[in-house]
Amino acid sequence: MEEAPQVSSSSSKASLDRDHSTAPLATQIVAEEDLDAVNNEPAYEPDEIYVPFPTKIVGVRYYTGMVGAGELVSVVREPTNQYDRNAIRVLNASGTQVGHLPRTVAAKLAPLMDQSRVSVEGVMKNGNLSGRFAYELDMTLNICGPSNPARRKELEPLLNWATPGQRGFPIPGSNQTGVVGTSLSPKKGQRNASAAGPSNAVSQLQQEQLIAAQKAIELSRMMAGLAKVDDSARRATVLDALCGEDILELPVHEDPPSKAKGQLKNDLLRHQCQALRWCIAHETPELPKRETAPPVQFWQFRKNGPQAYYFNIATKTPQSAAPAIGRGAIMADSMGLGKTLTMLSLVIATLDDVPSAHSNATLIIAPLSVLSNWTTQIDDHITEGTLRTYVYHGDGRDAAAAAMARYDVVITTYEMVSRDWRGGKLAAPAKKKAKTDGGLFGVKWKRIILDEGHNIRNPKTKTSQAICELEAERRWVVTGTPIVSAKDIDLGSLLKFLKVCTPLDQHEYFNRLLARPLSKADPQAAALLKALMSSICLRRTKEMRDKDGKPLVPLPPVEVTVVRVALNEEERKLYDDIFSESYASTILFTNVLSMLTRLRQLVLHPSLIPPNYLEDLRKANNQNDAAAHPPSRALGPDEVAMLQATLWQAIQDAEECSVCFDMLNNPRILPCSHYFCLECIREVISRQQKCPMDRRVVSEGDLIEPPPPPPEEEFEEDGGVDYDALDEDEAVESPPPPPASSKIQHLISLLQLIPSTEKSLVFSQFTSFLDQIAVQIPFVRFDGSMPQKKRAEVLKQFAVPLKDPNETESEDEFPVQTRRAKGKAKASSIRPSALQVPVVMLISLKAGALGLNLTAASRVFLMDPWWQSAIELQAIDRVNRIGQTKDVYVYQMVADDTVETRVLAIQERKQLLVEQAFSGTRRNETHRQKKEARLNDLVEVFGKRGPTKKR
Numbered sequence: 045m046e047e048a049p050q051v052s053s054s055s056s057k058a059s060l061d062r063d064h065s066t067a068p069l070a071t072q073i074v075a076e077e078d079l080d081a082v083n084n085e086p087a088y089e090p091d092e093i094y095v096p097f098p099t100k101i102v103g104v105r106y107y108t109g110m111v112g113a114g115e116l117v118s119v120v121r122e123p124t125n126q127y128d129r130n131a132i133r134v135l136n137a138s139g140t141q142v143g144h145l146p147r148t149v150a151a152k153l154a155p156l157m158d159q160s161r162v163s164v165e166g167v168m169k170n171g172n173l174s175g176r177f178a179y180e181l182d183m184t185l186n187i188c189g190p191s192n193p194a195r196r197k198e199l200e201p202l203l204n205w206a207t208p209g210q211r212g213f214p215i216p217g218s219n220q221t222g223v224v225g226t227s228l229s230p231k232k233g234q235r236n237a238s239a240a241g242p243s244n245a246v247s248q249l250q251q252e253q254l255i256a257a258q259k260a261i262e263l264s265r266m267m268a269g270l271a272k273v274d275d276s277a278r279r280a281t282v283l284d285a286l287c288g289e290d291i292l293e294l295p296v297h298e299d300p301p302s303k304a305k306g307q308l309k310n311d312l313l314r315h316q317c318q319a320l321r322w323c324i325a326h327e328t329p330e331l332p333k334r335e336t337a338p339p340v341q342f343w344q345f346r347k348n349g350p351q352a353y354y355f356n357i358a359t360k361t362p363q364s365a366a367p368a369i370g371r372g373a374i375m376a377d378s379m380g381l382g383k384t385l386t387m388l389s390l391v392i393a394t395l396d397d398v399p400s401a402h403s404n405a406t407l408i409i410a411p412l413s414v415l416s417n418w419t420t421q422i423d424d425h426i427t428e429g430t431l432r433t434y435v436y437h438g439d440g441r442d443a444a445a446a447a448m449a450r451y452d453v454v455i456t457t458y459e460m461v462s463r464d465w466r467g468g469k470l471a472a473p474a475k476k477k478a479k480t481d482g483g484l485f486g487v488k489w490k491r492i493i494l495d496e497g498h499n500i501r502n503p504k505t506k507t508s509q510a511i512c513e514l515e516a517e518r519r520w521v522v523t524g525t526p527i528v529s530a531k532d533i534d535l536g537s538l539l540k541f542l543k544v545c546t547p548l549d550q551h552e553y554f555n556r557l558l559a560r561p562l563s564k565a566d567p568q569a570a571a572l573l574k575a576l577m578s579s580i581c582l583r584r585t586k587e588m589r590d591k592d593g594k595p596l597v598p599l600p601p602v603e604v605t606v607v608r609v610a611l612n613e614e615e616r617k618l619y620d621d622i623f624s625e626s627y628a629s630t631i632l633f634t635n636v637l638s639m640l641t642r643l644r645q646l647v648l649h650p651s652l653i654p655p656n657y658l659e660d661l662r663k664a665n666n667q668n669d670a671a672a673h674p675p676s677r678a679l680g681p682d683e684v685a686m687l688q689a690t691l692w693q694a695i696q697d698a699e700e701c702s703v704c705f706d707m708l709n710n711p712r713i714l715p716c717s718h719y720f721c722l723e724c725i726r727e728v729i730s731r732q733q734k735c736p737m738d739r740r741v742v743s744e745g746d747l748i749e750p751p752p753p754p755p756e757e758e759f760e761e762d763g764g765v766d767y768d769a770l771d772e773d774e775a776v777e778s779p780p781p782p783p784a785s786s787k788i789q790h791l792i793s794l795l796q797l798i799p800s801t802e803k804s805l806v807f808s809q810f811t812s813f814l815d816q817i818a819v820q821i822p823f824v825r826f827d828g829s830m831p832q833k834k835r836a837e838v839l840k841q842f843a844v845p846l847k848d849p850n851e852t853e854s855e856d857e858f859p860v861q862t863r864r865a866k867g868k869a870k871a872s873s874i875r876p877s878a879l880q881v882p883v884v885m886l887i888s889l890k891a892g893a894l895g896l897n898l899t900a901a902s903r904v905f906l907m908d909p910w911w912q913s914a915i916e917l918q919a920i921d922r923v924n925r926i927g928q929t930k931d932v933y934v935y936q937m938v939a940d941d942t943v944e945t946r947v948l949a950i951q952e953r954k955q956l957l958v959e960q961a962f963s964g965t966r967r968n969e970t971h972r973q974k975k976e977a978r979l980n981d982l983v984e985v986f987g988k989r990g991p992t993k994k995r
C-alpha cells in the first residue's frame with residue numbers, strides 16, 4: 045500500500061500515521077452529544093390528505109416531462125414566473141417538468157402553499173407516454189395539511205372551493221365521506237371468496253392475492269402498534285418481519301479479506317462473508333436489462349413495442365433515460381453480530397476499486413460513545429498496515445481535507461460533521477472555526493458509513509441536514525434497530541441520506557407512499573415497505589439458525605437471577621416514612637414521578653436523596669396551597685450554579701420529566717429545583733404560571749438552562765471522576781466514606797463470591813449511585829460525562845483478561861481506582877491487591893447500553909430495575925456477543941418490598957401489553973392516552989388507582 049503522505053506541518057500529532065491512536069482526540073466534552081442534538085430539535089409532525097381535487101395540467105406541449113396514468117407527480121411553487129406570480133409547476137418523479145396547474149387553481153393554492161399551511165401532491169389520471177400530442181392532462185391534486193384536528197379545523201374553510209360541489213367538508217360525526225382513505229378490510233369480492241371456502245371456484249391467483257392482502261394487513265397492524273411502543277426490542281421484531289426471508293441462504297463471498305492474505309487477525313465468520321458479498325452487490329447495483337429481470341430499486345425494464353423504457357413500480361413513473369440508482373444500503377444485523385468488522389472488510393475488499401471522481405477514502409461517522417469501538421476493532425482485527433486510519437475529532441482536529449482524502453478510513457463523530465457544516469441557518473458558530481477547505485465537506489468520499497444511523501432520524505436537525513450534504517459515491521447506515529414505525533420518520537431520513545430507491549428518498553414521496561398510508565394501516569404501503577426493506581436492509585439475529593439448525597453465532601448460555609435485597613432497619617424506616625408521605629402527596633398526581641425517582645434512589649443509597657427530603661415532604665403535605673409557595677426571588681450566581689449542577693446530574697441519570705413522563709428533552713430547572721422538558725414546562729406556565737410540582741408561582745423568566753459541558757481538563761481535575769490511581773498516603777488522610785447501603789453490601793458480597801478469573805459489569809441508571817459504589821470497591825468507570833479519550837482508555841484497560849492469581853506474579857498492569865469523591869478514601873477491596881487489573885466496571889445504563897464490546901466480563905449486575913426492559917437487554921448484549929467464551933450470569937438486584945418489586949411486576953404486565961399491541965388486539969392510543977397509561981403505571985407503584993380521565 046502507498047506510503048502515508050504528510051498533513052500540514054502545523055501539527056506533528058496530526059501526521060498521517062497508520063497508528064490511529066496518535067490522531068488528535070477530543071479536547072472538548074460533548075456528553076452524548078449526538079443524541080442530545082437530535083432530541084433538542086423540533087419534532088416532526090405528519091400530515092394527512094384533506095381533500096382530493098380533480099384538475100388538469102396545462103401547457104404540456106411546452107415541456108418534455110413524460111407521465112403515465114396513476115403516476116405520482118410533484119407540485120411545486122414557482123414564485124419567479126414572470127407571467128403569473130402564483131404559478132405552480134408539475135414535475136414527474138424524475139424532476140422533469142410536465143406542465144403547470146391552471147391559473148385559477150394556482151391562485152387559490154399559491155398563498156396557502158407559500159405560508160406552508162398545506163402541501164399538495166398530484167396523481168395522474170392519464171398520461172402522455174404514447175407520444176400523442178397533448179395540450180392538457182387530467183390529474184387529481186391531493187391537498188394535505190396537519191393531522192392535528194385543531195389546525196385542520198382552521199384550514200378547512202379555506203379549502204371549501206376544492207370539496208365536491210364546493211359544499212364544504214363533512215361535519216364530524218355525519219356519515220358523509222369527504223376524504224379519500226384506505227380500508228383495512230379485504231375487498232368485498234375477496235371477503236365473499238374467503239367465506240365460501242377453498243372448494244369455491246376461486247382461482248389460485250385470487251387466493252394468493254387474498255393471502256398477500258391479509259399478510260399486508262397483519263404487517264400494517266404491527267406497524268400501527270409500533271406508534272405506541274417505545275421499545276427497541278419490539279421494533280426489532282417488526283424489523284425482522286420486514287426484512288427478507290431468504291437471508292440465511294445468501295451467497296458467500298468467495299475470496300474475502302483474511303488472515304492468510306495478511307489483512308485480518310481473525311477470519312470472517314460465515315455470516316460476515318455473506319454480508320460482505322451482499323454489501324458489494326449493493327455498492328455495484330445494475331439496472332435490469334430484460335423484461336423478466338427483477339426490479340432494482342423499484343425500477344423495471346419494460347418495452348412498448350420497439351421502444352424500451354424503465355418503469356418505477358412504486359411511483360408508476362415511466363422514463364426512457366436510465367434512472368440514477370443509489371450505491372449502499374442499511375446493515376441492520378442485531379447487536380453483537382460483528383457489523384463493525386463486516387464493514388471494515390468491505391473497505392479492505394474494495395480498496396482496489398478506486399472511484400474516478402471521488403477519493404478512495406471511507407468516512408465513518410459514529411456517536412462519541414462508540415467512537416473508540418471502531419479504533420479498537422481495527423486494532424483487534426485488522427493487520428497493521430492494511431488500512432491507513434485517521435481519527436478526526438475534537439477542537440484539535442487539523443487535518444486538511446486533501447490530506448484526509450488520502451487515508452483509507454477517517455473516523456469522526458456526528459458532532460464534528462455538524463461543526464464543519466456551513467450550510468443552513470445554524471452555521472454561524474461553526475464558521476468561527478471553519479477551515480478554508482471545508483473540513484469533512486472538502487472531501488469527496490468514496491463511502492460514508494453512519495454508525496447508529498438513527499442519529500439522523502429527525503430531518504429537521506442540523507446534524508441530519510449536515511450529514512445528508514456530505515458528498516459520497518456510496519453510503520451505508522449501520523444500526524442494530526432502525527425504527528420503522530409509521531409515525532417515526534427515521535426510515536425516510538435514512539433513505540434521504542442513502543439516496544437509494546429514488547424518489548422514496550425525497551420527503552414528499554416517502555410521506556405519500558409510505559409514512560401517511562402506513563399510519564392509516566394501508567396494506568399496499570405495508571407491502572411496499574416490506575419490499576423496500578428486503579431490498580435495502582440486511583438483518584440477521586443471533587437467534588437465527590442455518591439450514592442445519594446451527595446458530596448463526598454460537599454463544600454460551602445466559603442465566604438471569606433476580607436477587608432480592610432486604611433493606612436494613614434504618615433504611616426500611618426511612619423508606620416507609622417517605623413512602624407514606626409520598627403516598628399522601630400523590631393524591632395530586634402531579635409530582636408522582638419525582639417522588640418515585642426519590643424512592644428508587646433511596647433504596648439504592650439513602651445519600652442519593654436530598655438530606656431534608658422527608659421533612660420537606662411533610663411540610664409540603666401540610667400546605668398544599670399556592671399561597672404557601674411565594675414567587676421565586678432573584679437568585680445569586682452561586683444558587684444558579686447549584687441548580688445547574690442538580691440539572692446536570694438529572695441529565696446524567698437519564699431522569700424523566702414529571703409532565704410528559706419521558707426522558708428529559710432540552711431540560712430546564714426552576715428555582716424550586718424541579719426540572720422538566722422546556723416544551724412541557726412552557727406549556728404548563730402558559731396555562732397556570734405555577735410549578736406543577738409545588739405550585740410555586742413561576743414565569744418563563746425563572747427557567748434555568750443546563751450548564752455548558754465542561755472542558756476536558758476540568759473533568760480531570762475537579763474530582764468528579766478521578767481516573768488516577770489512588771495515592772495511599774492521601775487515602776490515609778481522607779475521612780472515611782459513608783457506610784455502604786444494603787444494596788451495595790449485597791453487591792460486594794456477591795462480587796466476593798465470583799471466581800477470581802471473572803470480570804463484572806455493574807449497571808445503574810443513576811451515576812450518583814455509581815459514585816457511592818465507587819467509594820467501596822476498586823473499579824474502572826464508564827459514563828456519559830467522560831471525555832472520549834478516557835472512555836477509550838477505560839475500555840482498553842478493561843479488555844485485558846484476568847489471569848489466575850495462582851499462576852501469575854504480582855503485576856501492576858493498570859491502576860484500579862476507588863473514587864476519591866471530593867477527597868474521600870476507599871474502604872474495601874474485592875481483589876487481592878496483588879492483581880491490579882480492572883475487575884469491575886461501573887457503567888451508566890444511559891452511556892453503556894449501546895455499541896460497547898465488553899466481552900471481557902461474564903457477570904452483569906443490574907442495580908436498579910426500570911420498566912424499559914429493552915435497555916437492560918441491550919446492557920446484557922454488551923457481554924452476550926461474539927467473543928464471549930464463558931457462560932454469562934446476570935443478577936438483577938431488587939430491593940424487597942419496595943417500589944422496585946412493583947416495577948418488576950409492571951415490567952411483566954407491560955410485556956403483555958406490548959404483545960397485544962403487536963397482535964392488533966389493542967387500538968392505537970393517542971399521545972394523551974399513552975401519557976395517562978404511563979401515569980397510571982407510576983401511580984400503581986404507590987399501590988393506588990390512577991386517574992381515568994383527563995384532569
Ligand SMILES: Nc1ncnc2c1ncn2[C@@H]1O[C@H](COP(=O)(O)OP(=O)(O)OP(=O)(O)O)[C@@H](O)[C@H]1O
Nearest residue numbers: 310312313379380381382383384524895897926927
Ligand atoms: N470474525 C470475527 N472473529 C472474532 N471476533 C469477532 C469477529 N467478528 C466480530 N467479532 C467480535 O464480536 C464482537 C461484536 O462485534 P461488533 O461490535 O462489531 O458487533 P455489532 O454488530 O457492531 O454490535 P452493536 O450493534 O452492539 O455495535 C466484538 O467483540 C468483535 O471483536
